[in-house]
Amino acid sequence: MPKDTFHNLPEEKKEKITNAFLREFAIHPYDKASLSSVVKSLGIAKGSVYQYFDDKLDLFTYLIEECSAVKMKYVGQLKRENFNDFWGYFRSLYSEGVKFDLENPLESHFLHSLADNLNSPSVKGLYDEMLTNIIAGFEQMAKHEVELGLFRDDIPIKTIGFILYKNGRAINEQMEVTGHINPKESIKKGKPVYEGKVDQLMETVDNYIKILQRALDKEST
Template sequence: MPKPTFNNLKADKKEKLTKAFLREFSIKTYDEASLSSVVKLLGIAKGSIYQYFEDKLDLFMYLVAECSAVKQKYILHLKREDFPDFWTYYRALYQEGVKFDLENPLQSHFLHSLAKNIQSPSIAELGQKFQKQTIDAFTQMIQYEIDHGYFRADLPAATLAFFLYKSSLALNEHMQVFHHLKPEESIQKQEPVFAGQKDQLLLQTVDEYISLLRNAFEK
């Protein structure tokens, strides 16, 4: 996490630094991202970064925490018990994700590229940790549905959770293959990940995946 020297910076300087590194890690993988190129662009000494963060990983984890906190403001108010079924709730999470993307494009790009970033060899252990946390969260969601008699109980919740996790990743890949989603281009244009009509296509694709998943998960 940031050192006190970073927290003591003026808000505009903190924002400038944060945005510059968000863009770098969104365009490149963790191992490819260069602190030197960013500080050169900003016109500051590379050594100053180490006055703010312990190392590259410390900076990266700060960006993860910052972007996650912003997105949570959009989705944490959604409660499963407020929806008639899991799939309505699942779709609402994507709807809020679209709002997050449209209003916070840079943070959205960073989180969208996170799955690719954590595959970098130098942070493989961190990638496994993130993956486990995500699957554990899905497992809790699935177990709730099983316990309340909504989902099939003949398979472990973890198996269904892993399938849902992989389906969510496939959904993003689907958008790139069939709907020409190109995050690397939209970030250069400083546009949201789902710029133009891509947000509507995303929700349409979510509905298609739900129709498949419903048959696999429900009793």
């Protein structure tokens, strides 16, 4: 976590430092991200970073927590009980995710590149921990739907949870492979990941929902 020296900085300076490192980690994988180039662009001494954070990993963890907190302001307001089925809820998570992206492009780019960042050898332990927690969250979603009698109960909950997790990844990957989005270019231009591509994203989400409904809904078996 940031040291008091960072918390005591003026808000404008904290935001400037945070944004500079968000951009660096959004463009480069963790092991290739350069603290030196960032502090040079900021016009501060490299040693200043270690006055604010214990090390590079401490800084990176702070950025994850900050970006996740901002996104939660969007998706966290959604409650499953307010939807007739899981898929309406699932779709709305993406709708709110788009709002987050359009209004917070730097934070969105950072989270969009997080999987690639976490594949860096230096942060494998963090990757394993976060992946376990993320999949556990999807498993809890699956368990809830099975208990409601809406998802099939002949498929292990762990399998359903993993399917939901992987499909979330696949949607983003398809958008990149098909050329609908190009995060490496949009971050350089300071633009949101999905600017001008929201309709294509939601169409892709709807297509995945059709497949998942057939595979997982109890009434479809």
